[in-house]
Amino acid sequence: MRNLIDILDFSTEELQALISVADDIIENPDRYREVCRGKILGTLFFEPSTRTRLSFTSAMMSLGGQVLGFDNAGSSSVSKGETVADTVRMVSAYSDIIAMRHPKEGAPIAASAVATVPIINAGDGGHFHPTQTLTDLLTIHRKCGRFEGLTVGVCGDLKYGRTVHSLIAAMSRYEGVRFVLISPDELRLPDYVKEQFLGSGGCEYTETCDLEGAIPELDILYMTRIQRERFSSEAEYERLKDSYILNKSKLSEAKPTLSVMHPLPRVNEIDVDVDDDPRAHYFEQAAFGRYIRMALILFLLDTKGVDDRRQRGEESDSLVCENPHCLSLSERGIKKLFSGGRCVYCDQRARKI
Numbered sequence: 001m002r003n004l005i006d007i008l009d010f011s012t013e014e015l016q017a018l019i020s021v022a023d024d025i026i027e028n029p030d031r032y033r034e035v036c037r038g039k040i041l042g043t044l045f046f047e048p049s050t051r052t053r054l055s056f057t058s059a060m061m062s063l064g065g066q067v068l069g070f071d072n073a074g075s076s077s078v079s080k081g082e083t084v085a086d087t088v089r090m091v092s093a094y095s096d097i098i099a100m101r102h103p104k105e106g107a108p109i110a111a112s113a114v115a116t117v118p119i120i121n122a123g124d125g126g127h128f129h130p131t132q133t134l135t136d137l138l139t140i141h142r143k144c145g146r147f148e149g150l151t152v153g154v155c156g157d158l159k160y161g162r163t164v165h166s167l168i169a170a171m172s173r174y175e176g177v178r179f180v181l182i183s184p185d186e187l188r189l190p191d192y193v194k195e196q197f198l199g200s201g202g203c204e205y206t207e208t209c210d211l212e213g214a215i216p217e218l219d220i221l222y223m224t225r226i227q228r229e230r231f232s233s234e235a236e237y238e239r240l241k242d243s244y245i246l247n248k249s250k251l252s253e254a255k256p257t258l259s260v261m262h263p264l265p266r267v268n269e270i271d272v273d274v275d276d277d278p279r280a281h282y283f284e285q286a287a288f289g290r291y292i293r294m295a296l297i298l299f300l301l302d303t304k305g306v307d308d309r310r311q312r313g314e315e316s317d318s319l320v321c322e323n324p325h326c327l328s329l330s331e332r333g334i335k336k337l338f339s340g341g342r343c344v345y346c347d348q349r350a351r352k353i
């Protein structure tokens with residue numbers, strides 16, 4: 001059984017195969033209308049969502065399958081104190097595949113340890129959001145025709161923006177990709193993402209707080225929302241929330257072939273006057289999410305094999321995860337696992353005790 005916990009669970013060849021299936025679904029939707037008849041997708045959303053949950057629902061329905069689940073923790077027995085693991089054990093009994101979103105980092109790994117059906121990470125805290133990255137990769141492939149050699153600007157909340165972390169992980173595997181990381185100092189990309197995917201052994205990158213200065217060199221500008229829900233201080237959010245606002249005039253120096261992307265929802269970071277620019281691809285990007293999630297569901301339901309990336313951690317008496325957003329600190333009965341000095345659940349460096 002295979003899962004999709006982070007984007008590196010799939011090889012670049014598997015990603016290319018998913019993109020090809022999604023392209024075929026877009027061209028020939030009728031061929032796919034009945035292929036999941038009798039199958040059930042469980043959607044466990046412990047956090048709000050519009051695009052991810054509804055595009056998964058639409059994807060399974062478009063394949064002829066059915067969907068059950070909840071869209072907030074308050075309407076599940078989690079509100080009575082049930083653990084993530086017990087919730088997933090139960091929903092495994094009622095469905096053939098599960099997509100889950102949870103505010104705690106590492107929740108899908110805890111789920112995959114007990115599930116008897118494939119687990120899809122639909123976003124875990126500020127950590128990863130691999131199915132958004134599938135959507136992003138399909139969009140980039142359809143708009144740019146390639147991944148290699150692209151200069152990708154990511155702008156906004158790079159600290160908490162899980163879509164950015166997954167996109168960097170994915171794109172760092174392609175030759176000649178260069179990142180321009182555009183953020184206020186307070187919201188720079190976390191070290192654990194840089195250490196794993198950028199710099200020596202990873203791809204080239206620069207950091208700046210100057211959006212307008214960076215725009216002319218970009219092939220892709222990936223705007224992100226400042227993630228209010230992850231801030232511990234409302235005053236800090238208020239101070240940083242309008243750090244970047246892309247508008248038509250800022251695009252005047254951009255390449256005519258630039259692709260403006262955004263995982264959505266947007267708040268203020270892209271002015272509506274950009275929406276009718278031919279380089280604005282964010283709404284189409286969100287629409288592509290349905291097709292790549294159809295391809296993903298088909299792949300995971302059809303693919304045998306073992307997902308062994310999660311078995312690599314070991315328990316340790318001398319390490320502790322210090323990330324307050326990691327599920328391993330709050331879930332009863334969870335095995336605390338470490339690999340290479342990092343917490344297996346959230347990828348952050350663990351502290352020696």
Ligand code: CP
Nearest residue numbers: 049050051052263264
């Ligand atoms: N991009 C994204 O994850 O959107 P939702 O939060 O609406 O699912």
